[in-house]
Amino acid sequence: MVKFGVIGTNWITDRFLESVKDLEDFELTAVFSRTEQKANEFARKYNIAKTFTDYEDMAKSDAIDAVYIASPNYVHSEQAIGFMNHKKHVLCEKPLASNIKQTQAMIDAATKNGVVLMEAMRTTLVPNFRRIQNHLHKLGKVRRYVASYSKYSSRYDAYKAGTVLNAFNPSYSNGSLMDLGVYCIYPMVVLFGEPQSIKASGIMLESGADGSGSILAQYNEMDAVIMYSKMNDSYLPSEIQGEEASMVIHDNISTPHHVEIKYRDGSVETISEPHEQQDMYYEGQEFIRLVQEGKNMSTINTFQNSLTTAVIMETARKQIGLIYPADQS
Incomplete structure (x- = not known):
């Protein structure tokens, strides 16, 4: 079994959990929310044993092996790297990060820590x-x-x-x-x-x-x-x-x-x-397989594919004058 924590208590997390509930090796053990009330409500909804309101505490916890990140885009990189530095595997919603710099930093952290990092781009895994x-x-x-x-x-x-x-x-x-x-x-x-x-x-x-x-x-x-x-x-x-x-x-x-x-x-x-399963089932299946086989990268949603996508989007943003505060950090 792969013990999962989730970050994000929105509709996309609900959809992910509904899609992967039939995966034999998926076990939902923890949830993070910024407020204790939301964390507790979500935990009751899915019968989750552990709740967290602090990222660091969750990253250090033995309650999880991996985390599904569905938080706002601008914090993907910070959160993912924090978990990977504690040897936790990361399935991160698309887009992987705000820009090229953050994407590369996430890839470097996965490589350094020997953990799985995969962009949750369901399209290419169905x-x-x-x-x-x-x-x-x-x-x-x-x-x-x-x-x-x-x-x-x-x-x-x-x-x-x-x-x-x-x-x-x-x-x-x-x-x-x-x-x-x-x-x-x-x-x-x-x-x-x-x-x-x-x-x-x-x-x-x-x-x-x-x-x-x-x-x-x-x-x-x-x-x-x-x-x-x-x-x-x-x-x-x-x-x-x-x-x-x-x-x-x-x-x-x-x-x-x-x-x-x-x-x-x-x-x-x-x-x-x-499709025999809901679309997001297949990204969960691919991610769990990588964890169990000791790999750190999908052969489909590869580090290079995520990085190339980040390059294209950042180039496009520069051309149209779309600048994020995250670009300045």
Whole structure:
């Protein structure tokens, strides 16, 4: 069994715990919250034995082997490194950190302490993403990657009414790029590596966060188009376009449940299969396997893929003038 603590008592933690509850080697043993009341409420909800309101106490505790971090982006690095320095394994929500410097510091801490560090990017760990990889050769020479993820945020209603919640507060290293754009970028990096150059544009809000944006990425023999927004919905599929066929990823790139290959002769092949488990189950499964096998890095959500994604996002932010307080530390 791998004994888990969780940091964050929000909806994403609920979703993670619901997804991994059937993993045989997952045991939930501790929760952190800044307030004792919230920690106790969450502990009662999930029958958790230990509660903490101090990170250091939790990191030093024998009650956990690993921690799932779902706190605001700007504290990911500090928290993860603190736990890794106490030999705890870390599964950290996307994006791994606020910037390149923090991402590299987390990777260095994992390497130094010999513990697992994995970005909880579920998209690249679900079975259908593996099918995307395994069928990519059918497209012929790939010429374009198009990824779209735009979803109107309920928190944008609050923003328009004059209340700036965390989702649109740059102090938390938040905004549309970090929240939704990363889902478009990370799969591109896993499939095609680091682009030669990027050109970014974005719509900035008065809060200093970005409401939407797009990125054009140039590779040697192909290009990529990425679109994301928290101010409007989009129903466009994502595509990988090749000379012989195009792969269409329906719904949105974050959850590739239905994937087809459309060939030039008009024929269509469905390559996706129904997922037997909820999407976040597979990231938990991968992480536990790494812990049990004594590895410190996934072969899919690798350190390099997380670092390359951080490079792309920081480069894009600089181009559109999106600066976080975390960049100054």
